[in-house]
Amino acid sequence: MSWKSNPRAVLIALLVIHILAHIDRNMVLGFSPQITRDLALSNAQYGFLTGAVWVLSFGVMALFMGTLADRFSRTRVMAAGILVWSACTAASGMAHSFEQMALARFFVASGEAALVPAAVSLLAELFSAERRGGAMGVFFMGIPLGIGLSFLLAGSFESQGWRSTFTALGVAGVMVALPLVLLRDHRGTKDEAPRGAPFRQQVRNVFAVLRSSRTIQAAIAGFVLAHMAFVGLAFMQLWLVRERGFDPGQIARQIGGLQILFGVLGSLVGGVLGDRFARRMAGGHAGFMATLVVLCAPLMIASRFVPAGSPLLYVGLCASFFLPLALYGPALAVIQGHTPAQMRSTVTGVTMLLINVVAIAIGNLAAGAVSDRLAAGGSTSPLTTVLLATDVFSVIAGVFFILAARGPKVMGAQTPIAAH
Template identity: 65%
Template sequence: MTSWKKSPAAVLITLIVLSVMAQIDRNMLLGFSPQITRDLMLTNGQYGFLVGAVWVLSFGVMAVFLGSLADRFSRPRVIAAGMLIWSVCTAASGHAHNFEQMALARFFVATGEAALVPAAVALLVELFSEQRRGTAIGIFFIGIPVGTGLSFLLAGHLGASLGWRSTYTVLGIVGVVMALPLAFLREERGQGREQNATPQRGEPFVAQMRAMLRVVGQNHALLLALVGFVLFHMVYASFAFTQLWMVRERGFDAASIAKTIGALQIVFGILGGLVGGVLSDRLAKRFAGGRASFMVLLIALCAPFMIAYRFVPAGSPLFYVGMCAGFFLPLALYGPSMTLLQALVPANMRATLTGFSMLLLNLFAIGGGSVAVGMASDSLMKLGSTHALTIVLLATDILTLSSGLLFWHLARKVRQGRVALDLSGGPAVQAH
């Protein structure tokens, strides 16, 4: 085994730092949304395209391709190449002067960031034991709330002094410096622990995709897990418009609410990642439906607060509880859901499957969802609605929570013994 892989904790910490950086670069547009939409004269539909659809056109497709590369070649070097691309284009975002230029820069930021998650998840599944795998994956995805929260905090604190353009430039330079050491890391992988084991390296892209799609098509449990995974990401379609909703329809000040959103996103996102990862590892064997049952419980606990959040008075205690539940839930689901997905495919296509899941969630949730939210709210505003975003964001909440129905059905299959999960790190046992 390559020497750096003998320290799983150090690998996890490094991946968390990279994830935080990726999320800051990605979500700085959210933190500076009032300023950027004003300076570039963007409509809600254009803004929704920048935070959503452009990611589908690049991140989703490239996640599958780069995931297949991570199954074949050095995962650290795949990550390093991606980070160099996204950092250079983050700096370029600060020089955009219209919608088209910002869209082009965001396209290539997404291209680079597509390398990280597939390679990182496959590494963590390999390096951590069954008893710690959900925790490791959950902790890795803490980079999402930390990075997203920091993007709002940076926007709130640097908006007046540095401005959004200079902030983008500085972030790009920092990312390039961080990526260079990764390019020198070598990685060696064998061809399986046993003579007849599934090879640990994947096939060329076309063959790899065909093999993975066969597994998906033949595995009903994997289909349920994938659809549920995509549905709970609808919450991120609403996150893209959270600050605009609070400023335009709830009367909050842009700078002050950006700081509040950032701080709560960090605290409850971290809490979600830790609780979801740790408890799923400890409690999965105690539930008849395993990790799927655990996820159903989490969704059921958060659902009432997330719905009430859209109706209660702004600034009330229940308002903030609902907001925090929305920040908590998706991160709490990452550890168990990713562990479940990885357990349903062979070891040599785990990064490819992760990339495929990224494509699906970006196509149907983050990308399509964000554009749909923007266009639907624009249409309702033209019809005279004064609560257009409230109505549309409530719909995204309902779709998010409907993922619980899929996980409930999956839990039933597990309880009935119709699903075999392999969490050993070797080839997966196929579900019936």
């Protein structure tokens, strides 16, 4: 019996791997006060580590790995990526300068670029269009769980230090990668996903599809802009410690707990309810995403203006954890549903490239540089100003979701091999 005959088990396994990926990726955030102190990093250098370094690696490699996953075994592409990012996570713990940490994080990003394009394509193959958003939502629970656990681990193992924590995570990743090598994922055979074209032709084919579909264009644009919320997350602990007076260890644990609770809730609500509302709501999944923005963005913006003891501060934090994760299921359901099966990994790679260029790299680097400049100019709340600006992009994302909602319904020709 093929391992693909149990889509739910595949989904859970991919979720576990995704959690590990985001623990490794976001442990720099959880230990941000200690790492910036020990390596004497400026805000701009910290923003580069959490942002621009990912574009130089993750964004470009996501496109390349997407084309490989559309042609060859998705499981083996993922296994190779896990081995690379795990080894370089361990190497991150040995860094003694900004340059050494940047190099290690560069290759962590290269390895992680293999996971999402291959996994999203595999889930789109295994789950029907009616359940695809829910499956994507469950898989992308790995983001809040991984981010939350990175903060919880950082808060709990503060005394052990960030170096030993990074080393232990690297060893754990190698152990996870080995079983994936044994799973065979045939491409282009009967009842399996068709095989994509070689790299250059595949990229040309994908961009032809993107040019022809305004629905995909608008959905990707809104999805990318919504990721500016992750810029806010990258600087959240620094903001709460420096400008709201919270204790680093205590607020790390609180951020971790809230990220897990409301990020997971967002993934489930966006995925499961998105599938249900898509059948009833005008605009389908895209209309549902626009509604989420209208509900959450005002709370995020309002939280930047209140003092540390205000309940509205925590309400806004919860909304900022909830919204971006709630968009993953419906956004990818729209994008994958309008994409031919042999191009799904590559289109996901293009989406990840844009997210990392526009939101993660430019967003984080700009946030760090602007906050440094504001602080040098005498501002007492430079991070508050910058994070407020990132919240405004969520509102702009809602406009693009409205445009996507006016497009055609999901392609009916994309029939999965299983409809579980």
